[in-house]
Each structure stands twice: as C-alpha cells, then as structure tokens.
Amino acid sequence: MPPAMGRTPRLAHPPCGHAHPIIAAMPADSAKLVYLETFGCQMNELDSELVTTQLRALGYRFTPDAEQAGVILYNTCSVREQAEQKVWSRLGIMRQRKARQPDLLLGVLGCMAERDGRDLLRKFPHVDLLCGPGELDKLPLLLRNASTTAEPAIALQGNTSRRSATLAAAEDSLERLDLSRSFAPDDQRAAGRSSYVRITRGCNKFCTYCVVPFTRGAEMHRPPDTIVDECRMLVQRGVVEVTLLGQTVNHYRFEHDAAVSIDGVMQPQKGRSFTGGHERDPVTGGRVTTFADLLRRIHDEVPALRRLRFVTSYPRDFGDDVLEVIRDCPRLCRYIHVPVQSGSNRILEAMNRGYTVEEYRDFIERIRAHLPGAMIASDVIVGFPGETEEDFEATVDLMRWARFKNCFVFKYSRRPGTPAYDRLPDDVPDEAKRRRNNALLALQGAISRAIHVEHIGRTVEVFVEGMSTVQNRREPVLAGEGLRPRIAAGVTGLTINGLSLLADEEGDCGTACAAAVAAPEWGESAIVQLSGRTEGDLITVFDAPRERAQSLVGAIVAVRIDEARTLTLKGTLLE
Ligand code: SF4
Numbered sequence: 321m322p323p324a325m326g327r328t329p330r331l332a333h334p335p336c337g338h339a340h341p342i343i344a345a346m347p348a349d350s351a352k353l354v355y356l357e358t359f360g361c362q363m364n365e366l367d368s369e370l371v372t373t374q375l376r377a378l379g380y381r382f383t384p385d386a387e388q389a390g391v392i393l394y395n396t397c398s399v400r401e402q403a404e405q406k407v408w409s410r411l412g413i414m415r416q417r418k419a420r421q422p423d424l425l426l427g428v429l430g431c432m433a434e435r436d437g438r439d440l441l442r443k444f445p446h447v448d449l450l451c452g453p454g455e456l457d458k459l460p461l462l463l464r465n466a467s468t469t470a471e472p473a474i475a476l477q478g479n480t481s482r483r484s485a486t487l488a489a490a491e492d493s494l495e496r497l498d499l500s501r502s503f504a505p506d507d508q509r510a511a512g513r514s515s516y517v518r519i520t521r522g523c524n525k526f527c528t529y530c531v532v533p534f535t536r537g538a539e540m541h542r543p544p545d546t547i548v549d550e551c552r553m554l555v556q557r558g559v560v561e562v563t564l565l566g567q568t569v570n571h572y573r574f575e576h577d578a579a580v581s582i583d584g585v586m587q588p589q590k591g592r593s594f595t596g597g598h599e600r601d602p603v604t605g606g607r608v609t610t611f612a613d614l615l616r617r618i619h620d621e622v623p624a625l626r627r628l629r630f631v632t633s634y635p636r637d638f639g640d641d642v643l644e645v646i647r648d649c650p651r652l653c654r655y656i657h658v659p660v661q662s663g664s665n666r667i668l669e670a671m672n673r674g675y676t677v678e679e680y681r682d683f684i685e686r687i688r689a690h691l692p693g694a695m696i697a698s699d700v701i702v703g704f705p706g707e708t709e710e711d712f713e714a715t716v717d718l719m720r721w722a723r724f725k726n727c728f729v730f731k732y733s734r735r736p737g738t739p740a741y742d743r744l745p746d747d748v749p750d751e752a753k754r755r756r757n758n759a760l761l762a763l764q765g766a767i768s769r770a771i772h773v774e775h776i777g778r779t780v781e782v783f784v785e786g787m788s789t790v791q792n793r794r795e796p797v798l799a800g801e802g803l804r805p806r807i808a809a810g811v812t813g814l815t816i817n818g819l820s821l822l823a824d825e826e827g828d829c830g831t832a833c834a835a836a837v838a839a840p841e842w843g844e845s846a847i848v849q850l851s852g853r854t855e856g857d858l859i860t861v862f863d864a865p866r867e868r869a870q871s872l873v874g875a876i877v878a879v880r881i882d883e884a885r886t887l888t889l890k891g892t893l894l895e
Pocket residue numbers: 523524525526527530531532533567568634
C-alpha cells in the first residue's frame with residue numbers, strides 16, 4: 321500500500337522495530353555517523369563502549385537511527401542461536417540498502433566475525449569489514465581501509481591467540497583499547513552511573529557447548545595497577561558502581577615476576593590460573609596479585625567507589641580468601657553469579673565443566689557460611705545432548721536446594737565452532753527441551769517470588785539506575801544523544817550469556833543501540849517510577865516526585881519494601 325499523502329514514508333527499523341524516515345541518499349556528513357548495535361553479554365557491551373570512546377576521539381559521532389548512519393556496525397554474539405539469527409536478518413536487510421547506498425560501510429565485529437571469518441563474506445559479500453573481539457583496537461584502521469579500497473577490511477585472531485605467554489604479552493595491542501578510557505579525560509558521560517572494567521579476557525575452560533575460548537582466545541589477565549587506576553579514573557568522573565568483568569572472573573591472577581612492559585605500559589599476562597580446587601591460593605604476597613588481593617586493593621585504594629561487583633564466577637577455584645574479602649569489605653556487593661549449568665554429574669562431565677554437583681554444593685555452602693544473606697544467581701542449560709529425565713530431575717533438585725535469587729535457563733542449541741557441535745548428537749527432542757525449560761522457569765519464578773516476599777518490611781539500599789521499564793513504556797520519548805538510563809546504569813544481572821531479560825520484556829531494544837540510544841525525557845506526570853538494584857542485585861522500583869527524579873539517578877537511596885513480585889520489589893523512598 322502506498323504511504324498516505326502528506327506523510328513522510330517510513331520504514332520499519334530493523335533493530336528496534338521503530339519507524340524511521342526513508343533516506344533516498346546518504347547525507348554528506350553521515351560518513352562519520354555510526355550506528356552500533358550490540359548483541360550478547362556484558363563483555364560485548366563493554367567492547368562496544370570502548371569502541372565508542374575510541375571512535376569518538378577520532379571524530380566519529382553516534383546515532384540511534386540506523387537509517388541516518390553512514391557506518392553500520394554489529395557487535396555480535398555467537399553464544400545463542402537467537403542473537404545470531406538477528407544478525408543474519410540485519411545483514412540480509414542491509415543488502416538492499418547497500419545496493420542503494422554503495423558508500424555505506426557495513427561492519428561485523430565480535431564473536432561471529434571471528435568464528436565465521438571469510439565464510440561470512442561469502443554469504444554476505446556486501447559486508448565491508450570484519451573485526452574479531454581480540455582485534456577491536458584496529459577498528460579505526462579497518463574503517464579507513466574499508467572506505468578507501470574495494471576489498472573488505474579484515475582483522476581476526478585466527479589461531480594466533482594461544483601463543484606462548486611471552487609472545488602473547490609482547491603483542492597484546494588490545495590492551496590499548498581498554499586504556500583508551502584514560503585518553504579521554506574530558507569525557508563526562510560516565511557521571512552517576514555504573515561501569516564495567518575488564519580484568520581478564522578470553523577463557524581456558526573449553527566447555528563443550530561454548531565458542532568463547534575459540535573466539536576470544538586464551539585467558540589474559542590485566543595488570544592490577546592498570547585496573548585500580550581505571551576504577552579510580554571512572555569514580556573521578558562520577559561512576560558509583562564498578563562491575564569487574566571476566567569470563568571466569570575468579571581466575572584472575574597476575575604474577576609480577578613474569579610481568580612485561582612495553583613503552584612503559586605493563587602488558588596483560590597469559591593466565592596460569594590457580595587450580596587448587598576450593599582452597600585458598602597458596603602463593604600470595606608481593607609476587608602475585610590474586611583475585612582476592614585485587615578486590616581488596618580496589619576497595620581500599622578507591623574509597624569513593626560506592627559499590628564493587630564482579631561477574632561471571634566459575635564454580636571451581638573460588639577460594640575462601642575471596643569470600644573473606646567480600647565479608648570484610650563493606651562496599652563489595654554480596655552477590656555472586658555462578659553458573660551451574662546442570663545438576664547431573666553425567667551431564668557436567670559431557671559439558672567438560674570440570675566440577676561435580678557435590679563440589680558445586682560445597683561452594684554454595686561456603687558462600688552461605690561466609691556471607692549470610694548473600695544473593696546467588698546461576699545459569700542452567702536444559703536439553704544438553706544425552707540429558708535424560710533423571711538428569712533433568714537432578715537439576716530440579718539442585719535448584720530447589722540452592723534457592724538462587726534468579727537463574728537464567730537456556731534450551732540447548734548446537735553452536736557451530738563448539739566441541740559439542742561435532743561430537744555430540746543433539747538428541748533431546750524439542751518438546752522435551754521446551755517442557756524442561758518451562759518447568760525450570762516456573763520453579764525459579766516461585767523461588768524468586770519467595771525470596772522477594774522475605775524482603776517485605778525491610779529497608780534496602782538501592783542504586784538508582786533510571787526510569788522503570790513501566791514508566792519508560794508509558795513515556796517512550798527519545799531525544800538527544802546519550803545513553804538509555806538502564807543501559808547507562810550498566811545493567812549487570814540481566815544480560816547473561818546473551819539473554820537479556822529486560823530486552824525480552826521490551827523487544828529488541830534491550831541491548832541494541834547501546835552506544836547511542838537517546839536519554840529519556842521525564843514526562844509530565846507528577847510522580848515518576850524509578851528503578852534500581854539492591855546490593856544483592858534485586859531489581860527495586862519506587863515512586864519519586866518528578867522534580868526530584870532526575871537528581872536521584874546515580875544515587876544510592878534507602879527504600880522500604882512494601883510489595884514483592886516475581887521479577888521486582890516495590891517500595892517507598894525514605895527521605
Ligand atoms: S561457558 Fe564460560 S567457562 Fe565455559 S568455555 Fe564458555 S566462557 Fe569459558
């Protein structure tokens with residue numbers, strides 16, 4: 321049907337479903353206008369933030385509107401099939417636009433680029449640029465090359481990421497990307513919010529369902545001084561909460577005797593993790609900075625930091641020394657996200673997880689003993705190859721016993737590039753996967769609700785992240801260039817392994833456009849509903865007068881809990 325007379329024709333915007341004006345030709349000034357869409361985990365969100373900082377410093381600007389941009393970048397995830405299909409769909413749609421606007425630069429960043437490499441270009445020859453997650457510091461150069469040559473610009477690690485420790489350290493140019501935050505001292509966008517700081521990259525675990533060790537390479541640990549400095553710098557710019565990131569964050573370990581400096585910059589170090597099971601690290605002191613040491617250093621040396629968190633923990637090699645530091649340091653949040661994946665030893669072995677259900681239970685008991693009242697979250701995969709009803713029931717038993725505050729449940733799907741893809745038949749019928757998935761969601765819903773009900777009448781401290789989703793829906797106003805409040809607040813518990821709970825609630829926009837989606841206007845209503853998180857990562861909403869609402873974002877406030885829902889607590893702001 322032709323568009324109505326007198327109206328600007330509009331296209332359904334692929335990433336977020338909003339309508340945007342059709343542009344017949346790319347505006348002249350759009351060559352440095354970037355649309356960046358992020359899929360997947362917190363690590364990808366941080367990568368996108370760092371890429372944004374880097375490109376802004378070079379004169380690029382960002383837009384939440386893909387149709388206005390001259391550069392379209394997708395920072396991709398290959399952990400979940402759904403996220404991957406969205407990228408295929410975006411790239412398919414872009415084929416027509418590229419035919420219409422040959423100057424448009426289309427780039428694929430992240431894990432899909434690294435895993436698929438030139439295969440991706442064979443399928444989508446209109447893609448101009450591929451950049452793996454270990455090569456993001458080269459993005460400016462790739463953009464320049466892609467705009468001046470007809471050949472695609474490509475930077476992938478390939479199989480070079482597991483080199484010897486010395487060579488890897490000597491060539492770790494990616495460290496510059498993390499350090500780029502320090503090169504933008506006037507950047508005040510961080511004010512009043514939560515921020516990620518990467519402490520390790522890559523992974524050495526090789527779980528059979530996961531592609532991360534192949535796309536992000538070997539575990540690399542950043543120098544502790546650099547991490548502490550980065551936290552200090554972020555706090556000076558107004559950050560209230562820092563979340564330390566690592567695929568197996570508790571494996572952090574830096575051996576100072578083996579440190580390498582290049583041009584005065586201490587280089588990250590290839591991980592030789594402590595693998596002492598559940599004991600404390602036997603080698604501590606001046607020569608080694610353990611994860612426990614790092615937490616204490618940040619806590620003590622950045623006293624203005626109000627909250628310190630970390631994700632994602634690996635159930636093995638998590639010593640009591642870490643739990644003791646959390647117990648003794650009041651600004652370290654009592655929240656641990658530690659994926660179990662299955663309650664069956666047989667399935668854990670097939671997953672190559674490297675621990676037993678008994679060891680996992682022992683870890684949960686140690687957390688409870690050291691940190692009474694701590695909130696624990698987890699991830700579970702249902703329908704992994706070979707999972708029987710008995711295996712599934714073992715997972716149900718574990719979840720009942722563990723009482724996670726929330727648990728992200730995934731239906732297994734074969735992921736290309738993983739060991740399980742080739743070796744293990746995907747033999748659990750879809751119907752069984754769905755049934756098991758729904759049963760665990762119902763169980764977790766009941767547990768979460770019960771934990772929330774226990775909070776009624778208590779007063780909790782809430783870090784205010786922004787307007788609640790409900791309020792956002794009521795007043796979906798977009799204006800200016802900035803960050804969405806919840807994304808700006810560094811949503812940490814809701815986007816795990818590519819699953820964004822809030823994104824599911826509100827559609828694709830949850831993780832999309834993170835670099836450039838507009839800030840909210842606060843509307844006309846006298847009362848605004850704000851949303852934030854407790855120390856234990858419980859989402860809490862409360863009403864505030866409109867004239868105060870904006871000033872509360874980024875603050876930690878006292879809220880008395882009046883109501884409990886499955887996903888949220890609702891309370892009253894105490895003056
Ligand atoms: S699931 Fe986590 S620990 Fe296992 S290989 Fe992937 S990133 Fe590493």
